Amino acid sequence: MTGIPAADPTVVPAPTSTHAGTESEDLGAPLYVAWQITNECNLACLHCIEESGPGKAFPDELDRDQVFNVLRQLVDLDVPYLSFSGGEPMLHPLFFEMVEYVCSKGGQLKVETNGHYLKPEQCARLSDLGVKAVQVSLDGASSLTFNRIRVRGEFDRVIDGVRNLHRAGVPIEINFSPTHFNVEEISAAVDLAFELGAYSFYTGRTMYTGNAVKTWRRLTPSEPQYDAFFAVLHAKTEEYRGRMRVHFHESGLLEELRYRLQHPAALLIVLPNGLVKLINALPFICGDLRLQSLQEVWANFQRAWQDPRVAQFIDDLAADPGKTRTLHKWVYL
């Protein structure tokens, strides 16, 4: 709700607040910036949207000066919420410096990690710096399923890492990607997340893009499996209400994109090389933070959603869901 400005001090509209989602219209800057700080990763997950892995860092990832130039702009524009992901963000050589910078300036930061670098000293440091949350990917309640999807992954190491986070007092979120071989573990996975001390559990349909394009046939759950999966999640939402938030997207990608076309979220996705995407599930680039200011990119982001190529891509997706395989063929708007 955007009330009438109280130009006349004798006519004061009552103060109101309205829960509004995170739509971008009329905002002077993004509310949320999701920054994939590197594409390097110690794992090579079957479903990885970014096709990250060992030796997969982009050759043109932002250097120190460019990184801190972006961070300064995020602070100057008072962007309230930021996440660092990857790849594996904790492999970035400047990771802790970046965390320290954001947190020292009052930013709310979430770190999205595969949980393999959460030793007690790292967790204590994240706690001392005041990160808002650490989100750990935990796609299963057993090493058998987890290690199958997270190639090179070590389930027990991740569990130890999450326990270290909990002991250090860092708020924990758990993220779960469904496959046909782990969906039956969803109930146990939610229970495990709670037992580990998580305050939120996130999941949704696995996307047909990135590595999943190559592994789809041995990866994707069937529709009956998804039905059972979401039924469990509905029950778990009630079971943990008031204790842990169970958050999931039941609708498919197409519904989400059609909604976002009408209601763009105030969210920028920053790639490791400074390019900025409209939304992760579309191939469109709306700016380059090596060449443009964050303010310029934000202005272009709002215009870019109106570009007819965006609506056309989403329409085409209805006819050919496999079009998501082209998400890494960037289209500059």
Add this chain to the structure above:
Amino acid sequence: MQLAKFVKFREEKFGGVLFETRSEKVFTLNPTATAVMREIKAGGDQQAIAARLKSRFTDPSGAIEREVVAFIADLRQRGLVED
């Protein structure tokens, strides 16, 4: 009174926004609500905030105090401010 730990406030041309980053909920504020938030950030209890706002506006009916109290109660109920 202060903003809750995971809440951020930012002023906008139309007023302002409150972002509760744990639940990732955003609340848009009209200019009057933004003025109240500004005072909350400046510090003080509910009475002090209401008094400061009253001093800026002509308010023979006493509506400002009632509305500020109701608004702060709403913020408190949503977990957006704390003592």
